[in-house]
Amino acid sequence: MDALLRLLMGPWTTYILWVLRQRGPLRFGALKREVGGISARMLTERLRMLEQAQVIFREHHPSIPPEVTYGLNARGQELGSVLDALDSLARRWAAEDGRTH
């Protein structure tokens, strides 16, 4: 399976992209809190790979202390429709489950 597909389907990727899509650019700490359960090491690795694949951008702000924010690039935005499709399927199934319990 090609590297990009492995990245997109790899652990945590869709979750990270879904949070960045819902919340817009975030700092590392805020992103880690939103993606519940991910380790700092895993988040660092995922963000590095997503940046290399040009799915997200990494922006330095020369504030004191300096800040780094992560956000969706054009490719990340393209994934939006896939993330929305996952979102609406999950909502429909939850509604179906709600009716049957």
Add this chain to the structure above:
Amino acid sequence: MDALLRLLMGPWTTYILWVLRQRGPLRFGALKREVGGISARMLTERLRMLEQAQVIFREHHPSIPPEVTYGLNARGQELGSVLDALDSLARRWAAEDGRTH
């Protein structure tokens, strides 16, 4: 975020579903080999949650030794279009990257 969405976006889920979609029903061992890098414990947990969410089925075969296969349920099939969309995006980007290197 609701439980089903967390499941769909959780670690390894899209990768497991993608393999079952490409290969059809598989036994645990074959599935573990195809989803490179996943631990038996993680795969067991993921399959149990996907079965509870009615995204996959688990079938017992009374052979000797007894066999268990996992495959996509109707919901799993519905995810097919999302997995295909991920697949085609990844292929297009890989082609774009191929041209720029």
